[in-house]
Amino acid sequence: MDTTQELNCAVCMQKYNHPAKLPCEHTFCFLCVKGVFLRSHTCPMCRTPIPEDYFENPVLINENSNTENEDQDDKYWWYYEGKDGWWSYDERSNEDIESNFNEGKSECKLLVAGAIYCVDFNNMIQYRQADPRRKRKIIRDTLNHPCKGIAGIRKTLNKPDSNVDAANEVTDNGDDTTNAITVSTQSVHEIDNLSHILRLMSIEEPSASSPTEEI
Amino acid sequence: MAALPRRIIKETQRLMQEPVPGISAVPSETNARYFHVLVTGPEDSPFEGGLFKLELFLPEDYPMSAPKVRFITKIYHPNIDRLGRICLDILKDKWSPALQIRTVLLSIQALLSAPNPDDPLANDVAELWKVNESEAIRNAKEWTRRYAMLN
CATH class of the missing domain: 3.30.40.10 (Zinc/RING finger domain, C3HC4 (zinc finger))
Structure with a gap:
């Protein structure tokens, strides 16, 4: 085996x-x-x-915490728009999007949570291939960009109300992979040992400027 | 367009490096999701000695959806119809994304060893298999000799 x-x-x-x-x-x-x-x-x-x-x-559950601990400050991350803020793409999708972007492609496709997503770099949007009407804005920024969590895994520390937000978002979006998924405080602690995730989640509130202006 | 998912690359490499006995699956040069498959007829089955050609296609949402597999070589089997379509639960409602190309092909090889006329796709074949098994097996051997033994 x-x-x-x-x-x-x-x-x-x-x-x-x-x-x-x-x-x-x-x-x-x-x-x-x-x-x-x-x-x-x-x-x-x-x-x-x-x-x-x-x-x-x-x-x-715990991931190996020794992954990619090197300096991430000059690294770009991709985010997609959620209902009340931005989600970071998961690390794997992020890598795929970034490499396609750097190759000068105008779009790329991702298989995320069983659905195919099109990422359109010209218009800076993503949509499900099966439902192109539901578009979401995307942005490319540093790790410090304000976001709610990673790919629907929301950070709930110190935010008791976010359970309600997440529940609403799930209802609104049906089976979209970008549904907000609220994880327990304990679970968040368990994934927090990934340094870059910690960085991603370290900013609680969106900044005053509209992120869409950067598109 | 989408790069080939890493899972497909891994499966392909492993199929090449550690092939399953009696099964070969080679991706097309022009489409890495399309495989040319050869399966040898299992020993002690009416298909023994035959070499069966199949095509296997990995849909865009594989592994969430099952591979599409079809016999190209004509075969006399109650669960395989004239177009080569295969009646096998794991290719339909019993598909699981933890299954792989190799496990699918092993299941198809096992289906050749154990025809199931109670869940038929080729009704005339299944009917004969039930009422006169020895004649059905004779037919299967004859088809194997005629279509699956080119040399």
Whole structure:
């Protein structure tokens, strides 16, 4: 057997990216299992049903904290517009978008949470290929850009009201992968040991200037 | 356009480096999502000695959707129809994104060893398989000899 298999997510076959553990004890990347949930509602490994309310409080577990600890200050990150602020793309999508952007492409496609997204660099928008009407603005900025969290994993520390915000956003957006997912304070602590995530989440409030002006 | 997802690259590399016995899957030079597949007929089955050609296509949302697989070589089998379409649960409602190209092809090879006439796709074949199994097996062997043994 492939010894690396257990260290990799069975859905994307890569190192876990924000691993989330299901009640059946099987672990997948947060966005991978979310994509699975939107389609089949069962664990890809054992077919145990995924609880309907699992994503209201997913069990996010420790990642290896030694990833990319080097200086990130000169690095660019990509953000997409949410209902009341910006979300950072997950690290993997960010890497893909950035490399396509640097190659001078006018657009690129991403497979995120089981849906294909088009990222349009000319108009600085993203949309689902299956539903191009629902467009979201995107921006490219440093790590210090104000944002709500990563790819729908919201930071809730010191923000008791954000549960309500997140619930509303889920309702409004249906099954969009960019739904706000509120994680428990404990879960946030567990992922906080990734230094760059900590940096991403360290800014609570959006700045006064409108981020859209930078597009 | 989208780069090839890393999972597809990994699966392809592993299929090349550690091929499954009796199965070969080679991506097309022009489309990395399209595979030319060869499956040998399993021993002690009516398909033994045959070499079956299939095509396998990974849809854009793979692995959230199952690969699309079809026999190109004609085959006499109750779960495979005249167009080569395969009746196999894991290619339909029992698909799981934890399955892979190699596990799909192993399942298809296993289907050749264990035809299931109670869940037929080719009704006439399945009917004969149920009422006169020895004649059905004779037909399967004859088709194998005629279409799957080119040399």
